[in-house]
Amino acid sequence: MKARMKNPAMLLNVNPVIQNMMTSIYQSGISVDLLEYVGLRVGQMNNCQLCIDQSLIKAKDNIHTSNQIEHVLDWKETNTFNESERVALEVTEAITKLEDRYNSLPDELWSKFEGSFNEKERAALVLYISVMNMFTRINVATRQITADWA
Structure with a gap:
Protein backbone atom coordinates (compact mmCIF):
# COMPACT_ATOMS: atom_id res chain seq x y z
CA MET A 1 0.00 0.00 0.00
CA LYS A 2 1.26 3.45 -0.88
CA ALA A 3 0.35 6.70 0.85
CA ARG A 4 -2.09 8.76 -1.18
CA MET A 5 -0.33 11.99 -0.33
CA LYS A 6 2.14 13.53 2.06
CA ASN A 7 0.78 13.91 5.58
CA PRO A 8 -1.69 16.86 5.46
CA ALA A 9 -0.37 18.27 8.74
CA MET A 10 3.07 18.47 7.16
CA LEU A 11 1.78 19.94 3.89
CA LEU A 12 -0.05 22.76 5.65
CA ASN A 13 2.70 23.24 8.26
CA VAL A 14 0.35 22.72 11.21
CA ASN A 15 2.53 20.09 12.84
CA PRO A 16 4.23 22.64 15.16
CA VAL A 17 0.81 23.72 16.47
CA ILE A 18 -0.21 20.10 17.02
CA GLN A 19 3.07 19.40 18.81
CA ASN A 20 2.52 22.42 21.08
CA MET A 21 -0.91 21.06 21.99
CA MET A 22 0.55 17.61 22.65
CA THR A 23 3.22 19.16 24.88
CA SER A 24 0.49 20.89 26.92
CA ILE A 25 -1.36 17.59 27.26
CA TYR A 26 1.77 15.75 28.41
CA GLN A 27 2.56 18.54 30.90
CA SER A 28 -0.95 18.47 32.40
CA GLY A 29 -0.09 15.89 35.04
CA ILE A 30 -2.07 13.10 33.39
CA SER A 31 -0.40 9.69 33.39
CA VAL A 32 1.64 9.19 30.24
CA ASP A 33 0.98 5.45 30.58
CA LEU A 34 -2.75 6.12 30.50
CA LEU A 35 -2.32 8.23 27.37
CA GLU A 36 -0.64 5.24 25.72
CA TYR A 37 -3.64 3.00 26.47
CA VAL A 38 -6.09 5.64 25.28
CA GLY A 39 -4.14 6.32 22.09
CA LEU A 40 -3.97 2.62 21.28
CA ARG A 41 -7.70 2.21 21.88
CA VAL A 42 -8.49 5.06 19.48
CA GLY A 43 -6.21 3.51 16.86
CA GLN A 44 -7.89 0.13 17.31
CA MET A 45 -11.38 1.58 17.02
CA ASN A 46 -10.52 3.56 13.89
CA ASN A 47 -8.56 0.74 12.20
CA CYS A 48 -5.39 2.80 11.95
CA GLN A 49 -2.57 0.29 11.64
CA LEU A 50 0.12 2.98 11.79
CA CYS A 51 -1.37 4.31 15.05
CA ILE A 52 -1.62 0.83 16.53
CA ASP A 53 1.94 -0.01 15.55
CA GLN A 54 3.31 3.25 16.96
CA SER A 55 1.44 2.75 20.24
CA LEU A 56 2.71 -0.80 20.59
CA ILE A 57 6.30 0.21 19.87
CA LYS A 58 6.21 2.98 22.48
CA ALA A 59 4.44 0.85 25.07
CA LYS A 60 6.68 -2.21 24.69
CA ASP A 61 9.70 -0.06 25.58
CA ASN A 62 8.01 1.07 28.80
CA ILE A 63 8.18 -1.42 31.66
CA HIS A 64 5.01 0.07 33.19
CA THR A 65 2.88 -0.37 30.07
CA SER A 66 4.36 -3.44 28.38
CA ASN A 67 2.11 -5.90 30.25
CA GLN A 68 -1.09 -3.90 30.12
CA ILE A 69 -0.89 -2.73 26.52
CA GLU A 70 -1.70 -6.21 25.23
CA HIS A 71 -5.06 -6.05 27.02
CA VAL A 72 -6.35 -2.73 25.71
CA LEU A 73 -8.54 -4.36 23.07
CA ASP A 74 -10.27 -6.56 25.65
CA TRP A 75 -10.08 -4.13 28.58
CA LYS A 76 -13.70 -4.81 29.58
CA GLU A 77 -13.01 -8.52 30.10
CA THR A 78 -9.76 -8.25 32.06
CA ASN A 79 -8.78 -7.07 35.52
CA THR A 80 -5.60 -5.55 34.14
CA PHE A 81 -6.68 -1.92 34.48
CA ASN A 82 -7.55 0.02 37.62
CA GLU A 83 -10.85 1.85 37.97
CA SER A 84 -9.64 5.23 36.69
CA GLU A 85 -7.99 3.59 33.66
CA ARG A 86 -11.23 1.73 32.94
CA VAL A 87 -13.18 4.99 33.13
CA ALA A 88 -10.71 6.65 30.76
CA LEU A 89 -11.02 3.79 28.28
CA GLU A 90 -14.81 3.94 28.49
CA GLU A 114 -15.19 13.59 37.31
CA GLY A 115 -14.70 11.21 40.23
CA SER A 116 -11.58 9.71 38.69
CA PHE A 117 -9.78 12.76 37.29
CA ASN A 118 -9.40 16.41 38.21
CA GLU A 119 -10.46 19.10 35.75
CA LYS A 120 -7.02 19.55 34.20
CA GLU A 121 -6.64 15.79 33.72
CA ARG A 122 -10.11 15.58 32.16
CA ALA A 123 -9.21 18.42 29.81
CA ALA A 124 -6.01 16.61 28.84
CA LEU A 125 -7.84 13.35 28.21
CA VAL A 126 -10.64 14.93 26.15
CA LEU A 127 -8.08 16.81 24.04
CA TYR A 128 -5.84 13.77 23.67
CA ILE A 129 -8.70 11.50 22.63
CA SER A 130 -9.84 14.13 20.12
CA VAL A 131 -6.34 14.65 18.70
CA MET A 132 -5.78 10.90 18.42
CA ASN A 133 -9.07 10.60 16.55
CA MET A 134 -7.87 13.34 14.19
CA PHE A 135 -4.56 11.51 13.64
CA THR A 136 -6.25 8.20 12.94
CA ARG A 137 -8.67 9.74 10.48
CA ILE A 138 -5.89 11.56 8.63
CA ASN A 139 -3.78 8.41 8.52
CA VAL A 140 -6.59 6.16 7.31
CA ALA A 141 -7.96 8.62 4.75
CA THR A 142 -4.56 9.33 3.21
CA ARG A 143 -3.13 5.85 3.80
CA GLN A 144 -0.20 7.02 5.88
CA ILE A 145 1.99 3.98 6.43
CA THR A 146 5.05 5.51 8.04
CA ALA A 147 5.49 7.88 10.96
CA ASP A 148 6.68 10.70 8.70
CA TRP A 149 5.58 13.76 10.66
CA ALA A 150 8.71 14.77 12.52
Whole structure:
Protein backbone atom coordinates (compact mmCIF):
# COMPACT_ATOMS: atom_id res chain seq x y z
CA MET A 1 0.00 0.00 0.00
CA LYS A 2 1.26 3.45 -0.88
CA ALA A 3 0.35 6.70 0.85
CA ARG A 4 -2.09 8.76 -1.18
CA MET A 5 -0.33 11.99 -0.33
CA LYS A 6 2.14 13.53 2.06
CA ASN A 7 0.78 13.91 5.58
CA PRO A 8 -1.69 16.86 5.46
CA ALA A 9 -0.37 18.27 8.74
CA MET A 10 3.07 18.47 7.16
CA LEU A 11 1.78 19.94 3.89
CA LEU A 12 -0.05 22.76 5.65
CA ASN A 13 2.70 23.24 8.26
CA VAL A 14 0.35 22.72 11.21
CA ASN A 15 2.53 20.09 12.84
CA PRO A 16 4.23 22.64 15.16
CA VAL A 17 0.81 23.72 16.47
CA ILE A 18 -0.21 20.10 17.02
CA GLN A 19 3.07 19.40 18.81
CA ASN A 20 2.52 22.42 21.08
CA MET A 21 -0.91 21.06 21.99
CA MET A 22 0.55 17.61 22.65
CA THR A 23 3.22 19.16 24.88
CA SER A 24 0.49 20.89 26.92
CA ILE A 25 -1.36 17.59 27.26
CA TYR A 26 1.77 15.75 28.41
CA GLN A 27 2.56 18.54 30.90
CA SER A 28 -0.95 18.47 32.40
CA GLY A 29 -0.09 15.89 35.04
CA ILE A 30 -2.07 13.10 33.39
CA SER A 31 -0.40 9.69 33.39
CA VAL A 32 1.64 9.19 30.24
CA ASP A 33 0.98 5.45 30.58
CA LEU A 34 -2.75 6.12 30.50
CA LEU A 35 -2.32 8.23 27.37
CA GLU A 36 -0.64 5.24 25.72
CA TYR A 37 -3.64 3.00 26.47
CA VAL A 38 -6.09 5.64 25.28
CA GLY A 39 -4.14 6.32 22.09
CA LEU A 40 -3.97 2.62 21.28
CA ARG A 41 -7.70 2.21 21.88
CA VAL A 42 -8.49 5.06 19.48
CA GLY A 43 -6.21 3.51 16.86
CA GLN A 44 -7.89 0.13 17.31
CA MET A 45 -11.38 1.58 17.02
CA ASN A 46 -10.52 3.56 13.89
CA ASN A 47 -8.56 0.74 12.20
CA CYS A 48 -5.39 2.80 11.95
CA GLN A 49 -2.57 0.29 11.64
CA LEU A 50 0.12 2.98 11.79
CA CYS A 51 -1.37 4.31 15.05
CA ILE A 52 -1.62 0.83 16.53
CA ASP A 53 1.94 -0.01 15.55
CA GLN A 54 3.31 3.25 16.96
CA SER A 55 1.44 2.75 20.24
CA LEU A 56 2.71 -0.80 20.59
CA ILE A 57 6.30 0.21 19.87
CA LYS A 58 6.21 2.98 22.48
CA ALA A 59 4.44 0.85 25.07
CA LYS A 60 6.68 -2.21 24.69
CA ASP A 61 9.70 -0.06 25.58
CA ASN A 62 8.01 1.07 28.80
CA ILE A 63 8.18 -1.42 31.66
CA HIS A 64 5.01 0.07 33.19
CA THR A 65 2.88 -0.37 30.07
CA SER A 66 4.36 -3.44 28.38
CA ASN A 67 2.11 -5.90 30.25
CA GLN A 68 -1.09 -3.90 30.12
CA ILE A 69 -0.89 -2.73 26.52
CA GLU A 70 -1.70 -6.21 25.23
CA HIS A 71 -5.06 -6.05 27.02
CA VAL A 72 -6.35 -2.73 25.71
CA LEU A 73 -8.54 -4.36 23.07
CA ASP A 74 -10.27 -6.56 25.65
CA TRP A 75 -10.08 -4.13 28.58
CA LYS A 76 -13.70 -4.81 29.58
CA GLU A 77 -13.01 -8.52 30.10
CA THR A 78 -9.76 -8.25 32.06
CA ASN A 79 -8.78 -7.07 35.52
CA THR A 80 -5.60 -5.55 34.14
CA PHE A 81 -6.68 -1.92 34.48
CA ASN A 82 -7.55 0.02 37.62
CA GLU A 83 -10.85 1.85 37.97
CA SER A 84 -9.64 5.23 36.69
CA GLU A 85 -7.99 3.59 33.66
CA ARG A 86 -11.23 1.73 32.94
CA VAL A 87 -13.18 4.99 33.13
CA ALA A 88 -10.71 6.65 30.76
CA LEU A 89 -11.02 3.79 28.28
CA GLU A 90 -14.81 3.94 28.49
CA VAL A 91 -14.72 7.70 27.88
CA THR A 92 -12.34 7.08 24.97
CA GLU A 93 -14.83 4.73 23.36
CA ALA A 94 -17.74 7.11 23.91
CA ILE A 95 -15.90 10.09 22.39
CA THR A 96 -14.56 8.04 19.49
CA LYS A 97 -17.93 6.51 18.59
CA LEU A 98 -20.15 9.59 19.12
CA GLU A 99 -23.18 7.35 18.60
CA ASP A 100 -25.74 9.63 20.22
CA ARG A 101 -24.56 13.17 19.51
CA TYR A 102 -24.37 15.17 22.75
CA ASN A 103 -25.50 12.16 24.76
CA SER A 104 -22.70 9.96 23.44
CA LEU A 105 -20.86 10.48 26.70
CA PRO A 106 -23.74 9.98 29.16
CA ASP A 107 -24.00 12.00 32.38
CA GLU A 108 -23.45 8.86 34.45
CA LEU A 109 -20.14 8.20 32.70
CA TRP A 110 -19.17 11.87 32.98
CA SER A 111 -19.79 11.67 36.74
CA LYS A 112 -17.44 8.69 36.97
CA PHE A 113 -14.95 10.66 34.88
CA GLU A 114 -15.19 13.59 37.31
CA GLY A 115 -14.70 11.21 40.23
CA SER A 116 -11.58 9.71 38.69
CA PHE A 117 -9.78 12.76 37.29
CA ASN A 118 -9.40 16.41 38.21
CA GLU A 119 -10.46 19.10 35.75
CA LYS A 120 -7.02 19.55 34.20
CA GLU A 121 -6.64 15.79 33.72
CA ARG A 122 -10.11 15.58 32.16
CA ALA A 123 -9.21 18.42 29.81
CA ALA A 124 -6.01 16.61 28.84
CA LEU A 125 -7.84 13.35 28.21
CA VAL A 126 -10.64 14.93 26.15
CA LEU A 127 -8.08 16.81 24.04
CA TYR A 128 -5.84 13.77 23.67
CA ILE A 129 -8.70 11.50 22.63
CA SER A 130 -9.84 14.13 20.12
CA VAL A 131 -6.34 14.65 18.70
CA MET A 132 -5.78 10.90 18.42
CA ASN A 133 -9.07 10.60 16.55
CA MET A 134 -7.87 13.34 14.19
CA PHE A 135 -4.56 11.51 13.64
CA THR A 136 -6.25 8.20 12.94
CA ARG A 137 -8.67 9.74 10.48
CA ILE A 138 -5.89 11.56 8.63
CA ASN A 139 -3.78 8.41 8.52
CA VAL A 140 -6.59 6.16 7.31
CA ALA A 141 -7.96 8.62 4.75
CA THR A 142 -4.56 9.33 3.21
CA ARG A 143 -3.13 5.85 3.80
CA GLN A 144 -0.20 7.02 5.88
CA ILE A 145 1.99 3.98 6.43
CA THR A 146 5.05 5.51 8.04
CA ALA A 147 5.49 7.88 10.96
CA ASP A 148 6.68 10.70 8.70
CA TRP A 149 5.58 13.76 10.66
CA ALA A 150 8.71 14.77 12.52
